[in-house]
Amino acid sequence: MATTDKASPRDRLLDAAAELFYRDGVSLGVEALCKSAGVSKRSMYQLFDSKDEVLAASLERRAPGYAARLTAGPDDADTPRERILFVFEQVEKSSTEDGYLGCPFLATMVELKDPEHPASVVARAAKEKLKDAFREQAELGGARDPGLLARQLMLVFDGASARAGAKLESLDGLTVETVRVLLDAAGVA
Amino acid sequence: MATTDKASPRDRLLDAAAELFYRDGVSLGVEALCKSAGVSKRSMYQLFDSKDEVLAASLERRAPGYAARLTAGPDDADTPRERILFVFEQVEKSSTEDGYLGCPFLATMVELKDPEHPASVVARAAKEKLKDAFREQAELGGARDPGLLARQLMLVFDGASARAGAKLESLDGLTVETVRVLLDAAGVA
DNA sequence: AAGCTTGTACACCGATCGGTTTCCTCTTGG
DNA sequence: CCAAGAGGAAACCGATCGGTGTACAAGCTT
Structure with a gap:
């Protein structure tokens, strides 16, 4: 619902991260981020080592x-x-x-x-x-x-x-x- | 340990809040704040309605x-x-x-x-x-x-x-x- | 000395934190 | 046709979140 949904999980995740971390601040939880990106936490932690790395990548x-x-x-x-x-x-x-x-x-x-x-x-x-x-x-x-x-x-x-x-x-x-x-x-x- | 210790709990709390919220950001926990101020959580919530009010008061x-x-x-x-x-x-x-x-x-x-x-x-x-x-x-x-x-x-x-x-x-x-x-x-x- | 306030210590609440694991469903290539 | 991998749903982990309830120890006034 947050983003294009046709893009790869990585792209969806980074797009959502850029938007949500910007709007809500870096204290946003991983749970909320993943839900909004339409990506499972499992996938996120396969793509990145930590929430901090997701933020940096975004x-x-x-x-x-x-x-x-x-x-x-x-x-x-x-x-x-x-x-x-x-x-x-x-x-x-x-x-x-x-x-x-x-x-x-x-x-x-x-x-x-x-x-x-x-x-x-x-x-x-x-x-x-x-x-x-x-x-x-x-x-x-x-x-x-x-x-x-x-x-x-x-x-x-x-x-x-x-x-x-x-x-x-x-x-x-x-x-x-x-x-x-x-x-x-x-x-x- | 953080502040004068002779001051009232309210003063100790606000002094610690000003210092710690500034240094560590507003996401600092109530537990850590109170411990550093030498004030019990109970006292804090008798003096203020919420953490947000403590921040504002500080x-x-x-x-x-x-x-x-x-x-x-x-x-x-x-x-x-x-x-x-x-x-x-x-x-x-x-x-x-x-x-x-x-x-x-x-x-x-x-x-x-x-x-x-x-x-x-x-x-x-x-x-x-x-x-x-x-x-x-x-x-x-x-x-x-x-x-x-x-x-x-x-x-x-x-x-x-x-x-x-x-x-x-x-x-x-x-x-x-x-x-x-x-x-x-x-x-x- | 009794009673009150003030404050502390600490257990506890449900929710959420970052992160891991398990299980199951898809797609896709051989 | 079927195995393998990708990825999602959700349970689970210990820790911490903001906030509360209870019990107890001081100081004050009368």
């Missing part, structure tokens, strides 16, 4: 699409500045959909509070990739200090995520406006 | 001191700009101490994922108070749009908290640097 599976949806601008003719702003426009658009709880990788790491957890390792790598993408665009855009700008952008990105996840903000234009200020200050035309 | 207790430590500048002769920057200097200083996991109110809300939870209500109020303090200083400092600046500052504040909680960043000077840019853009001398 994040890893989600990572490429997540990055792609954020960074892939509508057109490659854009400027670096527009590509950076596009990311935050996507964030703001997502934040209007209900069920949005911010970046799933950030939320998972905050909940786990354990940088050594396999899921935290996956999540950290995903965040690093986004930061690298920011840095690359910052360099292309001629930023005075691309590393600093990339870190600032991550700061705003994760601030928006956290506040969205905490249901603290409607953030209508806030992040885009803020990023514009940072881009200006960094000298990114 | 946040409420923490709120005044938290706000005070952040906003109380060293000297009232400071300018609004300096008072705002002082907050982020405090955040950066805190983030160097080990065991720092960012703003406890934000972390709790992210973990709970439920804005109706009594602890979320308390946490949201605490965040609002900080935002109001920012806004007041923004007005005093002659910001072009005090409301916008206050929201931007909260964005940076919570971004720093979330990334610290996720152990993603060392943030050496990053937030102060970023806030300076925002203050300049807002016209706060």
Whole structure:
């Protein structure tokens, strides 16, 4: 009932895990997860060593699409500045959909509070990739200090995520406006 | 063993709750909490209706001191700009101490994922108070749009908290640097 | 000293936790 | 046609979950 049902047990499981761990938090029980995925616990433990590995795998599976949806601008003719702003426009658009709880990788790491957890390792790598993408665009855009700008952008990105996840903000234009200020200050035309 | 032991059971309980829920997350069990506080479960349930209420009360207790430590500048002769920057200097200083996991109110809300939870209500109020303090200083400092600046500052504040909680960043000077840019853009001398 | 409150210690409740095992039903290839 | 493997249903494991009930030991007031 949760997912496609024609996919393999592994896919059903990871899809359900990505959705439910995101919505309900990492404390979700294995029983509920498997029931929602339409997969027996037995199958789950044949495919993965533990619940923690399922969580890590579900994040890893989600990572490429997540990055792609954020960074892939509508057109490659854009400027670096527009590509950076596009990311935050996507964030703001997502934040209007209900069920949005911010970046799933950030939320998972905050909940786990354990940088050594396999899921935290996956999540950290995903965040690093986004930061690298920011840095690359910052360099292309001629930023005075691309590393600093990339870190600032991550700061705003994760601030928006956290506040969205905490249901603290409607953030209508806030992040885009803020990023514009940072881009200006960094000298990114 | 966890706390002063001369204080009342209620105080011991709330102190332990603030510390342990912050460090280990809200999934910490009542048994472990009470044992660490040196209070019997029976007493806890005479003082509070549920674990959720204990969590909410522990946040409420923490709120005044938290706000005070952040906003109380060293000297009232400071300018609004300096008072705002002082907050982020405090955040950066805190983030160097080990065991720092960012703003406890934000972390709790992210973990709970439920804005109706009594602890979320308390946490949201605490965040609002900080935002109001920012806004007041923004007005005093002659910001072009005090409301916008206050929201931007909260964005940076919570971004720093979330990334610290996720152990993603060392943030050496990053937030102060970023806030300076925002203050300049807002016209706060 | 009696009686009350306060708090502790501890057994207990049903439910759920992560994880294992058994049994049975499918599909599929030889 | 039939054996083998994949996968689901469900019982089961010890531990823990949030929460309660009971019995007992202190301190207080009168």
